[in-house]
Amino acid sequence: MIIRTLKMENFRQFFGSQFIEFGSQEQNQFVTIVHGENGRGKTGIYRAILFALYGDRHLDQDSSDSNIVLTNIKALEEDRKNEHKGVQCIVQLEFTHENKLFTIEREIMAYLEEDGNIIERVQRVQLHNHDLQETITDEEKVQAWIHSILDERVKNYFFFDGERIERLTRASHQQRLEIASGIKNLLKIDHLLKARNVLTHIQRNVSKQLQKYSTGEYKKTLTKKMEIEEQLEGYKKRKLQLKEESDSIESQIHHIDEQLQAFHEKADEISKRKELERFAEKLEEERQFAMKQLTQFNGTLQLLLAKDALFFVKAQLDQLLGKEEQESTIRLELLDQILADLTCICGTKIEENSKAFHHLETLRKTVKQKENQKDLYQFKAELLKLLGYLEDKDKTLQSLLEGVKQKEQELEEIWQQIDYMNQRLKDTAIEDLDQLNRKREELVQQRAKVNFQYQDLEEKIHQAQSVLEQLEWSLRDLKVKSGVHQKLIRKLEEVEQSNKAMDRMIKQFEQDVISELELVSTQNLFYLLDESGRMNIKKVKVLDDYSLEVINSFGQPFLANISQGQRQVLSLSFITALAQVAGGTKSLELPLFMDTPFGRLSGKHQQNLLDYIPQVCSQWILLVTDKEFGESEKRRLVEQGYVGKYYVLESTEPGVTQIIEKPIK
Amino acid sequence: MTPVDQPISTEALFQAYTFTEYQRTVFKCFAFKQTGTILEEKELYSHVEKIADQGCQHLVENILTDLVFVDENGVVSLKPGQELEMQKKLSTFVSNQLINVPF
Numbered sequence: 001m002i003i004r005t006l007k008m009e010n011f012r013q014f015f016g017s018q019f020i021e022f023g024s025q026e027q028n029q030f031v032t033i034v035h036g037e038n039g040r041g042k043t044g045i046y047r048a049i050l051f052a053l054y055g056d057r058h059l060d061q062d063s064s065d066s067n068i069v070l071t072n073i074k075a076l077e078e079d080r081k082n083e084h085k086g087v088q089c090i091v092q093l094e095f096t097h098e099n100k101l102f103t104i105e106r107e108i109m110a111y112l113e114e115d116g117n118i119i120e121r122v123q124r125v126q127l128h129n130h131d132l133q134e135t136i137t138d139e140e141k142v143q144a145w146i147h148s149i150l151d152e153r154v155k156n157y158f159f160f161d162g163e164r165i166e167r168l169t170r171a172s173h174q175q176r177l178e179i180a181s182g183i184k185n186l187l188k189i190d191h192l193l194k195a196r197n198v199l200t201h202i203q204r205n206v207s208k209q210l211q212k213y214s215t216g217e218y219k220k221t222l223t224k225k226m227e228i229e230e231q232l233e234g235y236k237k238r239k240l241q242l243k244e245e246s247d248s249i250e251s252q253i254h255h256i257d258e259q260l261q262a263f264h265e266k267a268d269e270i271s272k273r274k275e276l277e278r279f280a281e282k283l284e285e286e287r288q289f290a291m292k293q294l295t296q297f298n299g300t301l302q303l304l305l306a307k308d309a310l311f312f313v314k315a316q317l318d319q320l321l322g323k324e325e326q327e328s329t330i331r332l333e334l335l336d337q338i339l340a341d342l343t344c345i346c347g348t349k350i351e352e353n354s355k356a357f358h359h360l361e362t363l364r365k366t367v368k369q370k371e372n373q374k375d376l377y378q379f380k381a382e383l384l385k386l387l388g389y390l391e392d393k394d395k396t397l398q399s400l401l402e403g404v405k406q407k408e409q410e411l412e413e414i415w416q417q418i419d420y421m422n423q424r425l426k427d428t429a430i431e432d433l434d435q436l437n438r439k440r441e442e443l444v445q446q447r448a449k450v451n452f453q454y455q456d457l458e459e460k461i462h463q464a465q466s467v468l469e470q471l472e473w474s475l476r477d478l479k480v481k482s483g484v485h486q487k488l489i490r491k492l493e494e495v496e497q498s499n500k501a502m503d504r505m506i507k508q509f510e511q512d513v514i515s516e517l518e519l520v521s522t523q524n525l526f527y528l529l530d531e532s533g534r535m536n537i538k539k540v541k542v543l544d545d546y547s548l549e550v551i552n553s554f555g556q557p558f559l560a561n562i563s564q565g566q567r568q569v570l571s572l573s574f575i576t577a578l579a580q581v582a583g584g585t586k587s588l589e590l591p592l593f594m595d596t597p598f599g600r601l602s603g604k605h606q607q608n609l610l611d612y613i614p615q616v617c618s619q620w621i622l623l624v625t626d627k628e629f630g631e632s633e634k635r636r637l638v639e640q641g642y643v644g645k646y647y648v649l650e651s652t653e654p655g656v657t658q659i660i661e662k663p664i665k
Numbered sequence: 666m667t668p669v670d671q672p673i674s675t676e677a678l679f680q681a682y683t684f685t686e687y688q689r690t691v692f693k694c695f696a697f698k699q700t701g702t703i704l705e706e707k708e709l710y711s712h713v714e715k716i717a718d719q720g721c722q723h724l725v726e727n728i729l730t731d732l733v734f735v736d737e738n739g740v741v742s743l744k745p746g747q748e749l750e751m752q753k754k755l756s757t758f759v760s761n762q763l764i765n766v767p768f
Contacts, residue, residue, distance in 0.1 A: 294756055397756060
């Protein structure tokens with residue numbers, strides 16, 4: 001297939017009808033460059049080609065929940081404002097295949113509803129063979145026809161997004177199986193597999209016929225042989241299933257290991273968070289202790305509130321009782337007796353109305369007055385005692401309160417830090433880590449079980465094959481003795497031999513193809529890699545499922561250690577090798593369509609690609625940005641004389657891009 | 666033993682003799698401040714009961730507003746889980762009273 005033209009009508013950013021003619025093999029100018037900044041519609045062109053060929057409305061890189069609208073938004077808006085009949089969105093691709101001209105066209109009818117919702121409906125698909133003047137409009141037939149040119153399962157090897165091309169080296173088990181089938185189809189290995197299946201079917205039918213017409217020991221042995229063959233078939237199927245299970249488990253373990261690695265990278269932060277959480281716990285204990293001390297102060301707290309009143313009343317009492325007065329030590333009864341007897345306690349006589357007598361009378365008055373104020377004195381003593389107790393207690397309260405507030409503030413700061421770390425680690429919940437470890441453990445156990453079953457099955461297959469071999473020998477002996485149905489016996493023998501020969505041939509062919517793919521991929525990789533890459537990588541290995549591995553100078557697998565850019569180069573080496581091997585002596589007649597292929601490549605890798613790809617492909621369509629593909633890169637390709645067409649995508653208004661052809665030189 | 670579905674006691678839990686010597690001094694102080702005399706015990710408790718009632722009301726209405734709820738019968742209860750917060754508010758209130766001398 002060589003793409004000649006692409007016409008888009010109201011597709012993605014391309015408002016109205018727009019057209020690209022691609023460089024052709026005439027005059028060897030088969031390189032087309034489409035230059036556009038981000039958002040100008042390069043991927044729109046990529047979408048248009050995959051939509052036209054395969055009816056794809058989503059690309060692999062689109063997220064599953066994204067709502068991709070293929071119809072041009074401006075056209076939809078204008079239609080809503082005007083007649084509101086709907087917009088026709090058409091993609092038409094013209095290509096040649098085996099020197100015949102074809103046109104494939106797909107049409108979508110789209111409506112923009114009043115609420116802004118967009119409805120798109122595929123209206124029509126049509127494949128027209130210009131030579132035969134035939135048109136196919138049935139979707140399934142169109143798909144089958146395109147599939148016969150380029151198997152959909154390997155389309156991403158020829159139409160690819162450069163940013164994601166290295167994913168081909170990271171495909172899941174299921175993807176690898178599909179890709180392997182696609183590659184076998186591309187390399188025509190599946191034709192041989194189909195032929196072998198036909199032979200197996202014939203062999204089974206002949207065996208059944210022979211079983212029907214034979215008798216005695218021969219029939220018994222033949223029946224036994226057929227049973228064993230059936231059993232063997234079952235074992236082989238089960239073995240394949242177990243292999244798939246084992247690969248799937250392996251891939252899950254790998255996925256979990258990647259996640260665990262991410263945890264590991266955050267382990268420092270997690271341990272710091274744990275430390276903070278422990279510190280927060282300690283602070284919480286300290287806060288509770290401070291709070292407890294404050295609570296224990298409650299008895300004093302209420303008294304403190306009365307401190308002002310206590311001082312006020314003390315001042316009142318002072319006024320009432322006099323500040324300097326001491327409580328009298330002389331009792332009133334004693335004074336009364338001295339005054340009645342007119343004799344002092346020392347025996348001295350006191351004369352009535354003498355100076356001493358008057359002193360004693362004054363003292364008696366004072367003592368009597370004091371005795372009347374006894375309660376007040378007692379009250380004042382109580383007050384003084386309490387005030388003494390409360391001295392400095394207000395400072396104690398403040399200090400206790402400060403203690404609580406300080407602990408609360410410290411705690412708040414720690415929790416802020418923990419919250420911040422939680423934000424950073426929110427995708428790394430520790431529960432997930434435990435769950436992942438548990439899941440991994442389960443998977444490892446499951447893997448051991450599956451591997452055991454697999455080995456057991458291999459043993460059973462080996463035994464069944466031995467039994468089958470013995471039965472075949474027995475049948476040969478019995479055949480001589482029976483002398484009947486010689487024709488059928490010979491027929492079975494010949495079919496069996498053909499089947500075995502076919503098996504050997506397929507194995508040999510597949511081995512040859514894989515060896516050739518390895519050789520060419522290695523050559524391509526060496527051409528494309530820079531010097532340091534060449535030093536590290538010795539060989540490309542194509543595994544049985546057509547997945548890739550690279551081997552280093554010490555003969556060890558090295559794929560896990562190479563960079564993303566190197567993975568991209570490896571994928572490109574394999575793709576070009578695939579095109580070379582599938583093409584045989586000439587280049588495979590398929591385009592290499594690359595959307596932003598150089599983004600992750602270093603200068604040397606890119607330079608090597610620009611020199612090499614034109615030598616190994618029939619058509620190269622490059623969608624590039626100015627960052628990855630400047631004037632010097634363009635000049636390099638132009639000077640080689642391969643560039644046939646050069647376009648620039650220019651934005652004319654929001655959401656509308658114009659495809660403008662520019663002179664090559 | 667009291668059945669579980671009956672209140673433990675309907676009698677007042679606080680009685681005069683549960684007060685400390687210092688508390689009694691404070692009561693006498695409040696009474697003396699207002700009456701200028703030292704009241705007999707019975708009169709004294711009746712007097713401070715009124716003051717305590719007003720104090721409680723002041724606290725509920727001004728200091729502990731966020732921490733209490735009053736039911737339809739006017740019974741004031743502390744919101745569950747707010748015990749420590751109340752402790753802090755009371756302590757802060759007392760501390761502020763000691764700093765902001767009212768005279």
